[in-house]
Structure formats: structure tokens, C-alpha cells
Amino acid sequence: MNETLISVRNLKKYFNVRGGKTLKAVDDISFDIHKGETLGLVGESGCGKSTAGRTIVRLYEATGGDIIYKDMNINNLNKKQLKDYTRHAQMIFQDPYASLNPRMTVTDIVGEGIDIHNLYKGMERQKRIYEILELVGLSREHANRFPHEFSGGQRQRIGVARALAIEPDFIVADEPISALDVSIQAQVVNLLKDLQDELNLTYLFIAHDLSMVKHLSDRVAVMYLGSIMELTESKELYDNPLHPYTKALMSAVPIPDPDVSRAKQRIILKGDVPSPIDVPAGCKFQGRCPLVEDICRVEKPELRQVIPGHEVACHMVKKP
Amino acid sequence: MADMKLKKEDFEVVGKDLKSSEEIIRKSLTYWQDAWMRLKANRVALFALIIIIIMLGMAVFAPMMTEYSYDQQMYDRISQTPNSENWFGTDELGRDLFARVWQGARTSLFVAFVATIINVSIGVIYGGISGYFGGKTDIVMMRIIEIIYSIPRLLWVILLLVVMKPGIKPIIIAIAITGWGGMARVVRGQVLQLKQMEFVLAAKTLGADTTRILLKHLIPNTMGPIIINLTFQVPTAVFTEAFLSYLGLGIPAPAASWGSLAQSGTKMILLYPHMLLFPAAMISIFMLAFNLLGDGLRDALDPRLRA
Numbered sequence: 001m002n003e004t005l006i007s008v009r010n011l012k013k014y015f016n017v018r019g020g021k022t023l024k025a026v027d028d029i030s031f032d033i034h035k036g037e038t039l040g041l042v043g044e045s046g047c048g049k050s051t052a053g054r055t056i057v058r059l060y061e062a063t064g065g066d067i068i069y070k071d072m073n074i075n076n077l078n079k080k081q082l083k084d085y086t087r088h089a090q091m092i093f094q095d096p097y098a099s100l101n102p103r104m105t106v107t108d109i110v111g112e113g114i115d116i117h118n119l120y121k122g123m124e125r126q127k128r129i130y131e132i133l134e135l136v137g138l139s140r141e142h143a144n145r146f147p148h149e150f151s152g153g154q155r156q157r158i159g160v161a162r163a164l165a166i167e168p169d170f171i172v173a174d175e176p177i178s179a180l181d182v183s184i185q186a187q188v189v190n191l192l193k194d195l196q197d198e199l200n201l202t203y204l205f206i207a208h209d210l211s212m213v214k215h216l217s218d219r220v221a222v223m224y225l226g227s228i229m230e231l232t233e234s235k236e237l238y239d240n241p242l243h244p245y246t247k248a249l250m251s252a253v254p255i256p257d258p259d260v261s262r263a264k265q266r267i268i269l270k271g272d273v274p275s276p277i278d279v280p281a282g283c284k285f286q287g288r289c290p291l292v293e294d295i296c297r298v299e300k301p302e303l304r305q306v307i308p309g310h311e312v313a314c315h316m317v318k319k320p
Numbered sequence: 321m322a323d324m325k326l327k328k329e330d331f332e333v334v335g336k337d338l339k340s341s342e343e344i345i346r347k348s349l350t351y352w353q354d355a356w357m358r359l360k361a362n363r364v365a366l367f368a369l370i371i372i373i374i375m376l377g378m379a380v381f382a383p384m385m386t387e388y389s390y391d392q393q394m395y396d397r398i399s400q401t402p403n404s405e406n407w408f409g410t411d412e413l414g415r416d417l418f419a420r421v422w423q424g425a426r427t428s429l430f431v432a433f434v435a436t437i438i439n440v441s442i443g444v445i446y447g448g449i450s451g452y453f454g455g456k457t458d459i460v461m462m463r464i465i466e467i468i469y470s471i472p473r474l475l476w477v478i479l480l481l482v483v484m485k486p487g488i489k490p491i492i493i494a495i496a497i498t499g500w501g502g503m504a505r506v507v508r509g510q511v512l513q514l515k516q517m518e519f520v521l522a523a524k525t526l527g528a529d530t531t532r533i534l535l536k537h538l539i540p541n542t543m544g545p546i547i548i549n550l551t552f553q554v555p556t557a558v559f560t561e562a563f564l565s566y567l568g569l570g571i572p573a574p575a576a577s578w579g580s581l582a583q584s585g586t587k588m589i590l591l592y593p594h595m596l597l598f599p600a601a602m603i604s605i606f607m608l609a610f611n612l613l614g615d616g617l618r619d620a621l622d623p624r625l626r627a
Contacts, residue, residue: 057525086527099518103351103540112536113526138342145348154342162522 005035005170005202006056006089011065013048013055023277025051027226028065030303033170038196038203040217040234042210042249044273048226049206050094053172056204057091058082069170087117090163094175096155100147106133106158107143113166128165135198136161136191153184157191164195172204177212189216210253214238222246225276225284228303232310242312244289245269283315291316355544358620365616368609375606379429382422390423391415391574399592408598412588420576421598427577428603431488432557435495440550442496443503444542448534450504451511462508465501473498473560477569486572491564495557506549510542544621551614555607562603578603 013026025048033039041049054060056067058074067074074085090113093099100109110129114120120128130140136157147155156176163171173192177185189212195201207213213220214234221231222243230243241247248267255261269288274280280287283296295315303313349357359365383390388406394414402409408417450461476497480490514520520537528536558578564570565579566586573580578599585596 054521059521059524083527086525089525091522091525093518093522095518099522101519101523101537101541103543104536112523112528116527116532142342142344145344146350149344149346149348159522162526166526 003035004032005070006033006204007066007068008032008052008056009066009068011052011055011067012063013051013060014063017277021277024226024279025276026055027279029223029226029228030065031221031228031231033202033204034218035169035202036196036200037218038205038216040213040220041204041206041223042208042213042220043223044208046273046276047223048276049223050174052223053091053174053204053206057089057172058085059091083117087166088168089170089172090166090168092156092159092163092171092173092176095179096152096159097179099159100155102147105144105146106138109147109158110161110165113162117166119166132161132165135164135195151184152180153187156180156184156188160188160191160195164199167199169200170202170204172206174206175208176205178207178209185212192216210238210249222249225273225279227284228313229285230310230312230314231303232307236307236310240310242306242310242317243285243314244291244316245285283313285314289316355617355620359616362616362619365613365620368612368616371605371609372613375425375602375609376429378422379425383419383426386416386419388416388419390419390576392419399588399595401592401594409592409594411584411595412592415574417581417595417598420581421578421602424576424578424581424599425602427488427571427575428558428561428579431491431495431561431577432554435492435499435557436550436553438492438496439499439503439553440546443500443549444507444539444546446500447504447507447509448511448539448542451508452515452530452534452538454512454515458508458512462505465504468497469501471498474564474567477564481569486569487575488571491561491570494564495560499553499557503546503549503553506545507542510545511538514538514541548614548618548621551610551617555610558603558606558610 015023043049217234220237222229230246251267271288286296301313303311398414400410450458476494484490562579566583571577581599
């Protein structure tokens with residue numbers, strides 16, 4: 001379980017924006033993803049979690065840092081090696097209405113990866129596509145239809161089938177359920193879970209729905225303004241959040257029990273998220289933190305282990 | 321109850337047929353079948369399409385239907401009004417107008433379609449590259465279009481006639497030089513928008529190269545606007561040819577085009593109005609039909625109108 005599949009070290013992704021400024025979407029993040037686990041990546045909109053995911057599958061070129069898959073550093077691969085890497089790392093996208101080409105049949109969408117990597121030809125290809133469609137709960141009757149004929153949940157499953165067709169072992173799921181109805185969300189999440197058991201997949205699950213992340217993830221990383229604030233096992237994070245930002249996030253999760261819900265104290269943060277173009281010095285959370293002290297305004301806290309298996313980037317959290 | 325361990329095997333689906341809930345009843349239609357159905361429902365566009373097909377058919381077959389050729393002079397039948405022998409009458413040199421109008425249609429339509437095909441090919445490739453690569457490439461390529469656009473079409477023809485003999489070639493070249501910019505802009509805009517879509521990102525994650533993304537994902541999704549633009553380019557080209565020939569910059573005698581026929585008809589307008597009427601009517605009907613078809617296609621191909 002603890003064999004590392006992907007190791008992200010000091011990953012940075014900056015974008016140049018108007019006026020010669022840089023937008024630090026992902027600013028020096030490091031984490032490991034173990035083989036067979038699901039690492040949840042949570043944070044509010046614009047915190048850089050999608051950018052991090054896209055950089056890991058090499059949709060974006062990293063500005064700095066390393067991404068090590070098994071023993072390959074994928075930031076300095078040549079074209080051919082990069083194509084090989086795409087066989088191992090795939091992505092599931094957020095919007096099932098935008099992620100399928102409206103002019104292609106389901107066969108061609110699912111078969112695209114097979115064609116690009118020349119895995120199967122002719123009848124073999126067709127057979128493989130049927131197999132995968134059945135794996136995600138669709139049938140071969142769907143193969144010749146076009147995306148607009150399907151519902152949102154079905155489309156998302158076609159997206160999953162496309163990613164699985166070339167047998168990857170690592171999948172970045174970029175908010176795969178946030179565009180779906182709640183009833184369909186469960187369907188897709190359960191499918192992802194079943195597939196993980198069946199095919200021994202490793203997930204990086206990006207989301208902003210904390211209860212879904214808790215349900216699906218083994219470990220969770222909390223991102224804020226391009227940095228990881230806290231990283232620990234999912235149960236630990238929900239039972240014992242240490243970072244003041246995580247605490248505020250957790251207090252916002254609705255609990256389906258009126259008695260607990262009423263007794264709960266909601267932490268309301270003051271102010272807004274600063275712009276990632278103009279990041280505050282020191283700790284990124286200092287302007288909104290209830291515990292802020294002088295050191296926070298000067299020195300950026302590093303992610304450090306406080307309790308075994310529980311890392312926090314905060315000056316104010318002391319080792320017990 | 322609380323310490324009961326539930327396993328997956330303990331559950332089964334009751335009262336809901338999972339298989340049937342996934343079924344789709346609607347007949348499977350491709351984008352083009354769907355568009356054709358909507359076009360068929362549009363009577364005006366369908367009528368325009370039929371007119372265009374008839375005119376194309378006539379351009380091909382009409383010169384074979386009459387015994388007269390377009391450059392054969394009959395000195396005993398000068399400036400005849402329409403009659404049973406010469407259906408559209410004859411011109412001031414005794415040539416059969418029916419033969420000349422359809423021979424002119426061949427020239428005019430040939431010019432229009434060749435120029436349009438050149439426009440579309442250049443425009444799609446140019447716009448596709450400009451939109452796909454974006455950034456500085458895009459800025460430079462779009463400025464080049466603006467520079468070309470700033471020189472009027474008439475000036476191009478006059479300049480070309482300095483180095484070339486009058487005829488079909490300089491007209492086609494002039495229309496092609498000045499016409500592809502519009503198409504390039506349409507394609508660029510579409511590609512700029514489409515390349516951000518998640519299905520293109522998905523293709524990239526699968527390892528697709530630029531050629532594949534352009535040919536399989538971007539261009540097919542731009543086909544609708546391309547075809548609409550194309551149906552508006554054809555009548556424009558017909559009109560440009562007619563207008564250049566009318567100014568005497570076009571097809572030299574004895575060859576005929578709708579423009580040159582209209583021009584020679586104008587000279588006799590007070591005496592024999594039919595000499596202007598037939599070529600002018602052809603130009604008008606053809607342009608109107610193509611514009612109506614273009615409108616119909618725009619409605620039929622625009623997926624945003626899908627119910």
C-alpha cells in the first residue's frame with residue numbers, strides 16, 4: 001500500500017498575465033501518491049487544484065519542480081517518452097457536456113486512445129471498446145450513438161471509459177461529479193470506487209465537495225492559494241483538523257442531523273481570498289487567520305509533520 | 321443493528337430494471353442527418369436548393385439542348401425577340417441568347433466555385449493555424465489579413481491585368497486573394513473557442529498530436545460555420561465576376577459570362593430589353609437562391625437551436 005507511485009516535489013506553475021505580472025496558480029507544492037490509494041485534493045475555486053492536476057498529466061508545462069512517476073521524472077521527457085507516459089496517467093474531466101466531442105460516436109471517443117497508441121486494430125479494437133463500455137455500465141448498443149443522446153451521468157461514464165481504454169494505472173479526476181445531479185453523483189463515485197478495486201487504480205481526486213472527498217479518499221490535501229495547507233489521512237482530517245483554514249472549511253460541511261448541526265459552531269472567516277497575482281508575504285492565510293501572529297507575516301510556514309502521518313503548514317500548530 | 325456488517329453481496333436491485341433505464345429510445349441520428357431533417361422542414365431553403373440544382377443542371381446540359389452554339393452568328397436573325405426558334409431571342413450579332421446565357425452560366429459558376437474552393441482551403445488552414453497556436457502567431461497572421469483587406473478588390477484586378485491577359489484567371493485570383501480572409505476569421509474564432517474545450521484537452525492527455533487534434537476535433541466542429549460561410553461566398557463571387565465583366569475587366573468576347581452578357585445587353589436596353597433581362601435575371605435568381613439556402617443552412621446547422 002505504501003509504495004509511492006507519483007511523487008510531486010516543489011511543483012510550481014506560474015502563468016504570465018497582463019501587465020507583466022505572474023499568477024502563481026500552483027506555488028511550490030509537494031506530496032506523494034501511493035499505489036492504489038485515492039488522494040483527495042480540496043480547496044475553494046481558484047486555489048490551483050485543477051492546475052495542479054493538469055500539470056501532473058502534462059497538459060501544462062510545469063514552471064519548476066519535479067513530478068516523478070515510478071522512476072521517471074516526467075518534467076524532462078522527450079516527445080516519445082511523453083506519449084508513453086500518457087498511457088499510464090489519464091484524466092477525467094469536470095463537465096460531461098464539454099468533454100466529449102459532439103461529432104464523434106462513442107466508439108470513436110472511447111477508441112481514440114487505442115488508435116493513438118496503436119493498441120488494437122479492427123475486430124480486436126471493437127471488442128475492447130465493448131468490454132470497456134460494459135465495465136462502466138453501458139452496453140454495446142450505445143457504441144454507435146453520439147454524445148448528445150446521453151444523460152449527464154452516462155456521458156461522464158463515457159469519459160471514464162475513454163480514460164480507461166488504454167489501461168492507465170493513475171487517474172486524475174478533476175471534479176468529476178460537481179456538474180452532476182446528486183443522485184447521479186453517487187452512481188459515478190461508486191463506479192470510480194468499484195473500478196479502483198477491480199483494476200487497482202490510483203486516483204488523484206480533485207473536488208470541493210468535502211463529504212464526497214471523505215467518502216472516496218484515503219488521504220486528503222487541503223489547498224489554499226496555490227499551497228498545500230494540510231495533508232493527512234481522510235478520517236484524521238475530518239476528526240482532527242489542525243490548520244485554522246481546514247477548521248473553517250470543516251465547520252462549513254453540512255451534517256444531516258439537526259441536533260448536531262444546531263450545536264455546531266460555524267467559523268466565518270473574515271475578508272476574501274487574496275488574488276493569486278498579489279500573494280501576501282509570509283503565510284498565505286495570514287490576512288484571514290484568527291490566530292495570526294507576527295511570525296506569520298514574515299515567514300512562510302513549511303509543511304511539517306506534527307503527528308505521525310499528519311502534516312500541517314502553520315506556525316501556530318504546536319507538536320503535542 | 322449498528323454493528324451489523326453489510327457486504328456488497330447483501331444488496332440487490334429490486335423494482336428497477338437497470339438495463340432498461342440505460343436504454344435510449346430515440347433513433348440515432350448523426351449531426352448531418354439531424355441538420356438535413358431541419359433543412360427539409362424549411363420550405364424556402366428547400367425551394368432555393370432545388371432552384372440551385374436546376375440552374376447547375378442547366379449550366380451543364382442546356383448548351384446541348386439547343387442546336388446553336390454560343391459563338392455561332394446567324395446574320396439573318398439579328399436582334400430577334402424571344403420566339404420558338406431562339407427561346408431567349410438573339411443578340412445584336414445574331415447569336416442565340418439561350419445558348420449564350422447557359423454558356424455564361426458555365427463561366428460564372430466555374431469562376432464562383434473555383435474561387436470559393438480556393439478561399440475555403442486557404443481560409444480554413446490559415447484560420448486553423450492562427451487560432452490553434454494563438455499568441456504572437458495569431459496577432460501577426462491576423463494583421464496580415466487586415467493589410468490584404470485594406471486593398472480593394474477592384475485595385476487587385478486592375479493590377480493583375482497589368483501582368484496578365486484578361487480572362488477567367490485574373491478574376492479567380494483576385495477573388496481568391498481578397499476573399500479568404502473572412503473564412504479565416506470565422507475558423508480562427510471557432511478554433512480559439514474550441515481549443516479550450518475539455519474534449520480537446522482529453523485528446524491531448526491521450527497523447528494526440530497537433531495534426532490529429534486539428535483534423536479530428538477542431539475542424540469537424542467548425543464545419544457548420546464553414547459551410548454557412550461558403551454558401552455566402554459563392555453568390556458574392558458570382559456577383560464580383562459579373563461586376564468585373566460589366567466594367568469590361570472580365571471575360572473577353574466571344575466567350576460569355578453573366579456579367580459580360582448583361583454589359584452588352586445594357587447597350588441595347590431601350591431597343592431590346594430582353595438582352596439585359598435574361599442574364600440579369602439569372603444573376604438575381606442565383607444570388608437570391610444561394611442566400612436563402614445559406615440562411616436555411618445557418619438555422620439547420622446551428623446546434624444551439626437544438627431542442
